[in-house]
Each structure stands twice: as C-alpha cells, then as structure tokens.
Amino acid sequence: MGELTIISETGWVPHSACRYRIGQTVSWVGFKPRTHRSPAGPGKVDPEDCTDSINHQISFSVPDGLLKQAADEVVAKYGAAAYKLGFRDCVSLSADFARNVGLAVPLVNMTPYGLILILAAANSYTSFK
Numbered sequence: 001m002g003e004l005t006i007i008s009e010t011g012w013v014p015h016s017a018c019r020y021r022i023g024q025t026v027s028w029v030g031f032k033p034r035t036h037r038s039p040a041g042p043g044k045v046d047p048e049d050c051t052d053s054i055n056h057q058i059s060f061s062v063p064d065g066l067l068k069q070a071a072d073e074v075v076a077k078y079g080a081a082a083y084k085l086g087f088r089d090c091v092s093l094s095a096d097f098a099r100n101v102g103l104a105v106p107l108v109n110m111t112p113y114g115l116i117l118i119l120a121a122a123n124s125y126t127s128f129k
Contacts, residue, residue, distance in 0.1 A: 004060045004067060007055075017090060029071060030093065031044070043082055055113070056129060058119050058120055061126050098119060104122040
C-alpha cells in the first residue's frame with residue numbers, strides 16, 4: 001500500500017504539492033509557473049522536495065497501482081499546461097491527484113490549506129497535521 005500526502009507550504013505565495021510513496025520510493029509533484037512569480041503563462045511540473053517548507057499536510061493510504069496511475073495522469077495533464085493562478089495552478093494539480101485516487105474533492109479551486117481542510121472533512125485519512 002502506498003501513501004499520498006498533500007502539503008501546503010508557506011512562502012511569498014502559498015504553495016501546494018504532492019508527495020507520494022510507492023514501496024520505498026518517495027516522489028514529489030507540483031505545478032509552478034515557468035517564470036518565477038508570474039500568475040499566468042507557461043507552467044511546469046515540479047519534482048522538487050518541499051519537505052523543509054511544509055506548513056500543513058494530510059496523508060492517505062492508496063494502492064500502489066492506483067497511485068502510480070494517478071501520478072502519471074497529473075504529470076501528463078500538467079506537463080505542457082499553461083499556469084493561471086486560481087484556475088490551473090498548484091492547488092489544481094493537488095486536487096486532480098486526489099480525485100485520480102478516488103478522494104472526494106470539490107470542483108472549485110481553493111487555497112493550499114483550504115484544500116487540505118476540505119480533504120480532511122470529506123475523506124478518511126491516515127495523518128493530518
């Protein structure tokens with residue numbers, strides 16, 4: 001059984017990203033603008049480890065195969081996507097990842113911490129900090 005963790009981090013702009021573990025392999029996926037601090041324009045999938053800046057997080061047990069499929073789907077969907085704050089951004093990627101593993105997630109975009117609170121209220125989780 002794998003694990004999906006959705007995180008929020010502090011900083012100049014609050015950020016959301018996903019950490020997932022399949023077996024002993026831990027990977028990260030997030031979505032950022034290609035141009036630093038740009039609210040709209042070309043985006044990029046970001047595999048950067050955000051451990052040092054986590055503010056809040058929520059984790060879920062997910063079967064390995066489903067976790068791998070969900071990760072592949074979000075990377076494909078966001079790989080060449082345009083970044084637009086509030087419409088297709090880091091929270092959108094995290095919400096899509098959660099949806100792809102079968103978690104209940106509303107269609108509205110929210111803040112990184114807001115997504116974590118919604119996930120906690122609507123789903124069974126293994127850890128919430």
